[in-house]
Amino acid sequence: METNTVRREYHAGNSAGLPPVESLRKFPPEFTHALRSALSQTLDETDFDFLGPKTRGKVRDIYARGDQLVLITTDRLSAFDRILGQVPYKGQVLNQLAAFWFEQTADIVANHLLAVPDPNVTVARRCRPLPVEVVVRGYISGVTKTALWYRYSRGERTIYGMDFPDGLEKNDPLPQPVITPTTKGGPDGHDERITGADVVSRGLIPSERWDEVQDVALSVFARGQEIARRAGLILVDTKYEFGIDDQEQLVLIDEVHTPDSSRFWIADSYVERKAAGREPENFDKEFVRLYYAAQGYRGDSEPFPLPDDLAVQAAQRYIRTYELLTGRVFEPGALPASPRIEHNLRAWLAANG
Secondary structure: OOHHHHHHHHHHOOOOOOOOHHHOOOOOHHHHHHHHHHHHHOOOOOOOHHHOOEEEOOOEEEEEEOOEEEEEEOOEEEEOOEEEEEOOOHHHHHHHHHHHHHHHOOOOOEEOEEEEEEOOEEEEEOOEEOOEEEEEEEEOOOOOOOOHHHHHHOOOOEEOOEEOOOOOOOOOEEEEEEEOOEEOOOOOOOOOEOOHHHHHHOOOOOHHHHHHHHHHHHHHHHHHHHHHHHOOEEEEEEEEEEEEOOOOOEEEEOOOOOOOOEEEEEHHHHHHHHHOOOOOOEOOOHHHHHHHHHOOOOOOOOOOOOOHHHHHHHHHHHHHHHHHHHOOOOOOOOOOHHHHHHHHHHHHHHHHO
16 A cells, blocks of 8 residues: 555655644545545454453454453544444554553553554553543533533533633633533443532542542643644543552543544634634544534434545544644554454564463
8 A cells, every 4th residue: 555655755845744734634646545445444343352352332342351451443433422434544543642642641640551562452451440531621612502602602600510701702712621521321322411529429439539630631631732732733622531550540541632532623723713703623523523413413313324535534634633743654554454453463462471
């Protein structure tokens, strides 16, 4: 596959090693063709008996091996709590981007990462996951009935147990980031938004631990916003998951600041578009949700298959987000991915037991 060559040539003409923000959606025709060719070889699922029993999440196949987990990130794209289809190289992007962020935040909080034996694979230490997803929001936005902006625009000033000042406009930065936790609904369930007080009163997380989680989450978010800003992006909001290791230490798990777990806006056009009353340019998987919503789909039935053109556009965004945030050229893994993953995992297991 000639994708590597195409990407290297594309970056060679830019002294900063990154494309300018205004060309975020411009890709060489050869690269777009390579992505379209990869549509027939996306990674939908794995079935590796040698790893033991498998748990299938929305995006990851999870194998438990003693005190370790083998997390294989597939190309499945989830929205509306449903799988819409597969996006070329999405799993590789998510896995490698999460590894990047674990490295960038290791001075703030420990994480579960042990090894990345394949572009799609993370070997992690097993932790006791906390039963709450920690959603951090830096901007007031959203149109659903549970969104901050929806409730604020209808006159509410105390939302999810937090007080908000008068005078905010849609898509404004908040005076400081806030945390809106949710319960975990499981692979097929729906999350429930709760308040920070609910986290403690329901016995989900002890008070002192919850204080620690919030402090760490806000620090990781600040680091994410700083790095995103350098890349020409705005980290709008994100979701974190935490666990407790066998030393009772707080550990960051799952994924961090990926296009699946976070929303990004393009920084260069944010002020101009906001002044004109237009929505910011998003650079995550939000555009897929918007496309489905424009076709009248709201998640209340089986979704129509992800169109090929939309899958290719999604792949472009995922790859470009990876490159912007990391400053690295994306190196596509060999396809099909499944035999490559099996080979690399068997080799890693043979070397590490």
